Amino acid sequence: MFIYITKRLLWVIPTILTVLLVLFSLSYLLPGDPADIILGPRATPEMAAELESRLGLDKPWYQSYLIYLQNIIKGDLGSSIFKDRSVLKVILNVLPYTVILTLAGMGLAVFNGISIGLLAANYNNSYFEKFLTMISFITASTPTYIAGVLLIVIFSVNFNLLPSIGIGDGGLLETIHHLIGPALALSVGWTGYIARLTRSSMLETLDQEFIQTEKSFGIPRYYILYKYALKKAIKPIITVIGLGIGRLLGGAVFVEVIFNRPGLGRLIVDSVNERDLPMVRGGVLVAALLFIIANLIADISYAYFDPRIRQK
Amino acid sequence: MPEKILKIDDLAVEYKNKGKYLRVLQGINLELKKEEILALVGESGSGKSTLGKTILRLLPDSARIKQGKIIFKDQDICSLSEKDFNDQIRGQEMAMVIQNPQNALNPVFKVGTQILDVLYFKSKKQKSRKELKKEAVEILKKVGISDPEYRFGEYPHQFSGGMKQRVMLAMAFISNPSLLIADEPTTALDLTVEAQILNLLSNLVEEYQTSILYISHDLGVVAGLSDRIAVMYAGRIVEVAQTRELFAEPNHPYTEALLNCLPDYQKTEELQTIPGQVPDLNNYPTGCNFHPRCSYSFARCRQEEPRLEEIDSEHFSACFLNDP
Numbered sequence: 001m002f003i004y005i006t007k008r009l010l011w012v013i014p015t016i017l018t019v020l021l022v023l024f025s026l027s028y029l030l031p032g033d034p035a036d037i038i039l040g041p042r043a044t045p046e047m048a049a050e051l052e053s054r055l056g057l058d059k060p061w062y063q064s065y066l067i068y069l070q071n072i073i074k075g076d077l078g079s080s081i082f083k084d085r086s087v088l089k090v091i092l093n094v095l096p097y098t099v100i101l102t103l104a105g106m107g108l109a110v111f112n113g114i115s116i117g118l119l120a121a122n123y124n125n126s127y128f129e130k131f132l133t134m135i136s137f138i139t140a141s142t143p144t145y146i147a148g149v150l151l152i153v154i155f156s157v158n159f160n161l162l163p164s165i166g167i168g169d170g171g172l173l174e175t176i177h178h179l180i181g182p183a184l185a186l187s188v189g190w191t192g193y194i195a196r197l198t199r200s201s202m203l204e205t206l207d208q209e210f211i212q213t214e215k216s217f218g219i220p221r222y223y224i225l226y227k228y229a230l231k232k233a234i235k236p237i238i239t240v241i242g243l244g245i246g247r248l249l250g251g252a253v254f255v256e257v258i259f260n261r262p263g264l265g266r267l268i269v270d271s272v273n274e275r276d277l278p279m280v281r282g283g284v285l286v287a288a289l290l291f292i293i294a295n296l297i298a299d300i301s302y303a304y305f306d307p308r309i310r311q312k
Numbered sequence: 313m314p315e316k317i318l319k320i321d322d323l324a325v326e327y328k329n330k331g332k333y334l335r336v337l338q339g340i341n342l343e344l345k346k347e348e349i350l351a352l353v354g355e356s357g358s359g360k361s362t363l364g365k366t367i368l369r370l371l372p373d374s375a376r377i378k379q380g381k382i383i384f385k386d387q388d389i390c391s392l393s394e395k396d397f398n399d400q401i402r403g404q405e406m407a408m409v410i411q412n413p414q415n416a417l418n419p420v421f422k423v424g425t426q427i428l429d430v431l432y433f434k435s436k437k438q439k440s441r442k443e444l445k446k447e448a449v450e451i452l453k454k455v456g457i458s459d460p461e462y463r464f465g466e467y468p469h470q471f472s473g474g475m476k477q478r479v480m481l482a483m484a485f486i487s488n489p490s491l492l493i494a495d496e497p498t499t500a501l502d503l504t505v506e507a508q509i510l511n512l513l514s515n516l517v518e519e520y521q522t523s524i525l526y527i528s529h530d531l532g533v534v535a536g537l538s539d540r541i542a543v544m545y546a547g548r549i550v551e552v553a554q555t556r557e558l559f560a561e562p563n564h565p566y567t568e569a570l571l572n573c574l575p576d577y578q579k580t581e582e583l584q585t586i587p588g589q590v591p592d593l594n595n596y597p598t599g600c601n602f603h604p605r606c607s608y609s610f611a612r613c614r615q616e617e618p619r620l621e622e623i624d625s626e627h628f629s630a631c632f633l634n635d636p
């Protein structure tokens with residue numbers, strides 16, 4: 001297990017280097033002079049010259065890349081083209097909103113998805129199961145932005161149950177109240193997906209011979225279902241949770257824009273509109289890091305559930 | 313005559329296939345006496361496992377009991393509710409060891425956990441798992457697992473096929489059942505391990521005084537183990553007799569053909585195989601199921617179904633040759 005984790009951690013390094021290389025090359029790929037792009041409209045020739053020597057833009061690209069890496073390792077993501085705001089600070093300010101939104105969305109998707117899937121597996125071949133399967137199918141194929149708009153229309157406009165925009169005044173209840181709609185919108189697609197996966201994985205597991213053995217030795221049905229079958233069936237679900245967090249981070253962009261919430265996604269969208277390259281680069285880098293971490297956690301927890309890997 | 317423990321009465325079972333029910337078992341009549349080992353023998357697909365699963369109610373949802381009764385210790389167990397059946401029968405009175413040990417244990421739980429759970433529910437949740445651990449280790453020792461305390465914490469993939477089957481036997485005998493259904497427990501093992509497991513099984517049977525329904529496709533394996541043999545063909549029992557009598561005086565042409573397939577059953581010069589195959593569930597032949605492959609078949613065999621009749625004391629056969 002230790003070796004497995006170490007190996008897995010080492011793999012992260014080339015992944016990150018590749019992401020950084022792509023982000024770095026953005027300033028060369030965009031039309032125009034890199035220094036002008038990075039400085040934006042406020043650039044004066046003196047500032048451009050100063051920046052060029054500081055970032056090594058006057059040197060060959062690989063030296064400049066190394067300087068870029070050094071800065072990032074130091075935690076310096078550069079500054080926004082507007083008013084010299086530190087990119088890192090801006091990102092750290094909005095990041096918690098995105099993280100909380102994503103985790104809440106995933107939590108809802110996992111909880112609801114597994115519950116629906118378990119019910120469907122338990123009542124397999126009944127009308128109730130057909131109903132649940134239909135729900136899973138519909139939710140799995142609903143795009144996040146449609147779910148978001150629908151939720152606003154139904155719960156905020158028609159029933160006035162949930163606030164439609166913003167994050168509230170900072171109090172805990174207020175925060176949760178403002179989180180329900182966005183998190184639900186974010187979770188919808190994955191709820192259906194996880195429900196369907198849970199159902200098929202459970203049915204497949206329940207069909208295995210060891211389930212017959214357990215039954216024949218008098219282990220009660222609820223125990224077989226929720227202990228023996230679930231632990232085996234949950235494995236594929238765990239891998240998709242990691243994947244899902246990556247997707248939900250993507251979905252969070254829509255949700256943040258629709259519900260007018262601050263967050264990493266909206267920051268990137270706004271920055272792209274404002275052609276604020278340092279901000280876009282920093283935002284995408286942090287998003288990529290989150291994505292990598294999510295996958296890492298998924299892989300390690302997957303290994304934990306598979307004794308064959310764990311014992312190595 | 314020793315007391316009966318299990319009596320199966322005119323049992324018929326069907327599988328649903330593409331919306332149609334197909335008969336898998338038909339007119340099964342069978343009795344098991346106390347402390348008896350009854351072997352159920354037949355080619356692959358004849359319905360042996362289905363019969364075993366029917367007794368323990370392990371059939372998939374697609375199967376149904378069309379008719380018949382299963383009487384266990386004077387009680388019609390078909391009429392029990394699922395909950396009562398689980399509380400009173402499975403893991404208390406009956407247990408089953410299945411065909412393929414590779415997949416008989418749950419791969420994501422420690423072997424010890426799985427054994428303890430069986431014990432825990434056997435004790436009707438009265439004893440704690442800590443108390444039960446001693447019993448579990450004891451029985452693992454008994455089935456020949458060395459260093460049981462250590463192996464307790466291991467996962468199934470760390471056990472060999474033979475070791476897994478020993479664990480399965482341990483779990484089956486833990487509950488001290490009156491009836492054990494052993495569905496080809498040695499088929500997947502190599503010959504030396506098979507001999508060891510059979511030997512172990514005989515010892516356990518003696519110690520626990522358990523009745524066994526031993527399912528096998530190999531008459532050679534059950535020859536030394538069983539008291540009686542029931543031969544099954546295409547969902548029907550075609551002959552039942554004491555093991556010795558069946559080998560000495562087989563009555564049914566199918567039994568005879570099976571015996572001629574055994575290497576050391578010297579009736580004919582060469583080793584034989586039975587021509588043709590077990591009929592498909594979709595198209596069982598009319599009349600005697602065996603007639604397309606039977607070298608003795610005559611006109612009546614194609615029209616009527618022979619019934620299992622007592623042809624000698626304790627010797628039953630279903631063939632028109634006895635009643636021309």
Ligand SMILES: Nc1ncnc2c1ncn2[C@@H]1O[C@H](COP(=O)(O)OP(=O)(O)OP(=O)(O)O)[C@@H](O)[C@H]1O
Nearest residue numbers: 327336355356357358359360361362363372529593
């Ligand atoms: N779940 C099922 N659905 C439909 N048909 C089935 C099912 N299980 C078994 N059958 C069919 O029922 C027949 C009897 O199967 P069964 O497993 O009882 O045979 P068997 O004698 O145990 O054979 P084997 O020696 O291969 O284990 C076979 O024709 C098989 O294809």
Ligand code: SF4
Nearest residue numbers: 600603606613631632
């Ligand atoms: S009844 Fe006829 S076909 Fe069937 S086994 Fe006897 S002789 Fe053969």
Ligand SMILES: [Mg+2]
Nearest residue numbers: 360361362411
């Ligand atoms: Mg079988």
